[in-house]
Amino acid sequence: MIVPMQKVHLVARSVDRQKLLDSLRELGVVHIMPADPAKATLDEATSRRLQILRQAVQTLSSIPPRGPVPEIPPEQAAQEVLDIQRRSAEARSRLAALYHQLEQLSLWGDVRLSELAALQEAGLKVQVYAMPARVVSQVRAECVEVVAQLPGRRVWVAVAGHADPEHLPAQAEPVPWPSRDAPSIRAEAAQIDAALHQDMHRLHQLAHLAPQMQKALAELELQAEYTLAQRSAWEDEHLFALWGWLPAEQAAHLAEQLAQRGLVAAVALHEPGPDEQPPTLVRPPAWAKPIEGLFRILGTTPGYREYDVSVPFLIALPLFTAILIGDGGYGAVLLAAMLLGYRKLANSLGQRFVQLLTIVGIVSVIWGIITASFFGLSPYEPVVKVDLSEQSRRFMMSLSFTIGAVHLSLAQLWQGIRLYPNLQFLNKLGWSVFLWGMYGVVRMFVLGELLHWGTPWPYFLLTGATLAILFANPSRNPLKMLLWGLAQFPLSMLSAFSDVISYVRLMAVGLASSVLAVSFNAMAAQIPFWPVSLVVLLFGHGLNLGLALIAMFAHGVRLNMLEFCNNLGMQWTGYKYRPFSWRLSEE
Numbered sequence: 001m002i003v004p005m006q007k008v009h010l011v012a013r014s015v016d017r018q019k020l021l022d023s024l025r026e027l028g029v030v031h032i033m034p035a036d037p038a039k040a041t042l043d044e045a046t047s048r049r050l051q052i053l054r055q056a057v058q059t060l061s062s063i064p065p066r067g068p069v070p071e072i073p074p075e076q077a078a079q080e081v082l083d084i085q086r087r088s089a090e091a092r093s094r095l096a097a098l099y100h101q102l103e104q105l106s107l108w109g110d111v112r113l114s115e116l117a118a119l120q121e122a123g124l125k126v127q128v129y130a131m132p133a134r135v136v137s138q139v140r141a142e143c144v145e146v147v148a149q150l151p152g153r154r155v156w157v158a159v160a161g162h163a164d165p166e167h168l169p170a171q172a173e174p175v176p177w178p179s180r181d182a183p184s185i186r187a188e189a190a191q192i193d194a195a196l197h198q199d200m201h202r203l204h205q206l207a208h209l210a211p212q213m214q215k216a217l218a219e220l221e222l223q224a225e226y227t228l229a230q231r232s233a234w235e236d237e238h239l240f241a242l243w244g245w246l247p248a249e250q251a252a253h254l255a256e257q258l259a260q261r262g263l264v265a266a267v268a269l270h271e272p273g274p275d276e277q278p279p280t281l282v283r284p285p286a287w288a289k290p291i292e293g294l295f296r297i298l299g300t301t302p303g304y305r306e307y308d309v310s311v312p313f314l315i316a317l318p319l320f321t322a323i324l325i326g327d328g329g330y331g332a333v334l335l336a337a338m339l340l341g342y343r344k345l346a347n348s349l350g351q352r353f354v355q356l357l358t359i360v361g362i363v364s365v366i367w368g369i370i371t372a373s374f375f376g377l378s379p380y381e382p383v384v385k386v387d388l389s390e391q392s393r394r395f396m397m398s399l400s401f402t403i404g405a406v407h408l409s410l411a412q413l414w415q416g417i418r419l420y421p422n423l424q425f426l427n428k429l430g431w432s433v434f435l436w437g438m439y440g441v442v443r444m445f446v447l448g449e450l451l452h453w454g455t456p457w458p459y460f461l462l463t464g465a466t467l468a469i470l471f472a473n474p475s476r477n478p479l480k481m482l483l484w485g486l487a488q489f490p491l492s493m494l495s496a497f498s499d500v501i502s503y504v505r506l507m508a509v510g511l512a513s514s515v516l517a518v519s520f521n522a523m524a525a526q527i528p529f530w531p532v533s534l535v536v537l538l539f540g541h542g543l544n545l546g547l548a549l550i551a552m553f554a555h556g557v558r559l560n561m562l563e564f565c566n567n568l569g570m571q572w573t574g575y576k577y578r579p580f581s582w583r584l585s586e587e
Contacts, residue, residue, distance in 0.1 A: 002308050004248040005278035005577075010241065010258075012265040017240040021229055021580075023261045024242075028581030029254070031279045032244040034232035041231070042224055049075065050224060053217040056081040057210060061348070065207035074216040077209045084199045084206075091192050091199075098189045105182045107148040107156060113181045119160075126160045129172040140166035222582070229580050245278045245577070277304055281577035284310030291317070293353025294557070301574040307414065309570070313560050316407060317356075318363040320556035323400075325548040326386060326510035327517055328368015329375035333545060335361030360552070375541055376517030386514045394447060396507035401446075404503030405439040407559070408496075411567035423474035427485075430467025431496070431567075437461030438496045446501065465489065499563045505555045513551075516544045 008030060012020045024030050034040035042050075056078035070077060119126055128147065129139075133155045136146060142161030149155055156175060159165050234241045246254065255267040272278045280301050284291065291314040295301070302308065325331060338345065338358040345354045368374055372382035384399075385392045409432040416428030440457025443449045451457055469485030520540030527533040565572070 001283055002302065002304065002306070003281040003283050003577075005245045005272060005281070005304065006248045006251040007243065007270040007272055007276070007278070008246055008251065008254065009243045009268040009270075010265055012240050012263065014235060014238055014240045016263060016265070017230075017233070017235070019261075019263055020240065020242070020258075020265060021226065023258055023263050024229075024580050025226070025582050026261075027254070027257055028579050028583070029246045029250045030242075030244045030580055031246065031577050032229050032232050032242055032580045034228075035234040035241070035243065036232075039231050040228050042227060046220070046224055046227070050217070050220055052078045052082055053213055053220065055085075057213050057217055059085055060203070060207045060210040060213070063203050063207045065210070066204035067201065068205060069208040070205050072209075074209055074212040077206050078213050078216075081203065081206055084203055088196055088199050091196050095189055095192050095196075098185050098192070101180065101185055102182055102189075105178055105180075105185070107150075108178060108182060109147075110182055112183055113177065116177065123162055124160060125162065125164065126158065127165075128175040128177075129157050129159060129168065130154055130175050131157060131169060131172040135169040135171055138167065138169040139172070140168075225580065244580075245272075246579070247281060247577075272304070277574075279577035280304050280306075280574035282308050282310065284308060288314045290314065290352050290355035290359060293350050293356045296350060297353060298557070298561070300561075300572045301576050302570065302572060303574040306570055306572075306574065307418075307568060309560075309565065309568070312410070312564070314356075314359070316560055316564070317552075317556050318360045319403075320506060320559055321360045321548075321552040322364040322367035323506045323510045324513065324551040324556055325364045325545070326367070326371070326513040327373045327375065327544075327548075328365045328371070329373075329377075329517075330513075330541070330545045330548060331361050331364025331366075331368055332374075333361075334549075335365060337361075371514075373514055373517070376514070376519075376521045386511060387518075388511070388515060393507070393511065396511060397446060397504055398443070400503045400506040401439055401442055401500060403506065404500045404559075404563070405436055407503070407564055408499055408567045409433075409435045411564050415567075415569055423471050425471075426467050427471040430464045430469075430471065431492070432464070433460050434464025434468055434493075435496055435500065435567075437464055438493075438500050441497065442500045446504070465493075468492070495566075499567065502563055503559065505559075509548075509551045509555055513544060513548050516547075517541065520544065 010020065010024075010030075024032075053075065059081055072080070116126055130150065131139075131154065133146075133153050136144070136155060136157055139157060139159060141159045142163075143159070145158045145160075147156050147158045157172075159168075229242075232242065251269050254269075255265075258265050258267065280303065282292075282295075282302065288310040291310045294313070294317070322331065325334075335358060338354055338361055342354060349357075370383045371386045372378045372380050373386060384395070386396060412428045412432035412435065416425040416432065419425040419428060437457050437460030440449075440451055440455060440460065444451040444457075469489050470481055472485035472488050473481060475481050475484075517540075520537060523540065524533040524536040527536060
């Protein structure tokens, strides 16, 4: 559920400013809003320190600590991390430029400009000309040598002597000496590469200080939060006032709790107005909390008046991902990895996300049992067969479309329940029914099934379209209602068709994963040398599992965040409830 909020205004004496802020911080329930947003800012130095520590902690999160522990303060270490990061980026850019120069100098080989200059000082003139190969014999000089082949039957010819050439063909074009030679470029590249290795070695040392940097960051963030809260207030010589939001369940006790701390303050509570947007505090059921790991990674927050989609997401996403993975063996590997490396993975990925992946692994194993698919092998007769046969493909497409129709129609019904008793709820009911009619249309186009009055689909289409058109914008003017509904209907109808057919990706990706697993097995079986065969199996199945997990975000998350949420009317326009507290809220 999305926790109901109340607006709170707090007024205390100016001399009690510190006491009010400390009390609110101890209670940790009020999300403070700035009275003047222009004043609620940090000074440049503090902002810079926060930025340096955050970037350093993020950089070191993927670097294991090695070597001696540097004995320097955390903020100095963080600045050094950023310096190394900037220096390394510049060095890599310079290396890329040097390698490009080397490609352009490939025709010059290992010629050193210093050697050419020495020849010039000794009185020997050396010049390179580009010319057609057929006229090389016309060159008259003390020394003539073809040094490189060019496209189009052209060559580079080196001409040397104590005097200018006696004769050059008209087609000869002088080639200027390069500004640098390949050996000097390679030497510079080697120096840069050595510096990059040295910097990486230093980063491994600085990684020992990552916990201290994280602690310093947390302390600085708490200081910054206090400063922002102080600057968010309205104040004169007599009064100090704050306003913000807090959960309605705790609002009634706020005045009493402040009084218990010896603080005299006026507390005014108000319900949020229709044009106000309180912060969002989502409190899903305990069993649905693992889905918070996904929302944390995506950085999405529903609006205060939107929906808590934790339960439908947690039900749908593991199911979708299991079909996309399409193999119980891969699910078992994922499950084992989450269970065996739980503590380490929870530190890097977050506890909730690891729990979500554990659920995905369990559901994938169950789907593998149903399809009798384990690392591309089928040890028994499956309940649901997933292969390239026509029967299997038709069944999986039918299953995908059915899941889509259920998923989308439930979203429309949920909207309708929220709108009731407003007559617009009939519009959502109509779209829920219409989606099932569109399900029949999709089956007709994709599966070649008949669509006629002997099937329920035309009745669903007519009933759903009638309700969707008539109640799109309820009004006392029937003509206005009809025209408004007709104007909106065509695009929404096309959207319903594309939404239902979009679920075919479950069949397509899942089938591709199964076929790849079988193909890698067949490839390995053809290799007589078993160590190589084992490498092929490990690489192939590891790659396939990696692609399947990518599909979880590319397809499984998409079907929930786009198709389902669009039909639910979700805009994800909210901002997170972050109470003023001694402990920072988790991101």
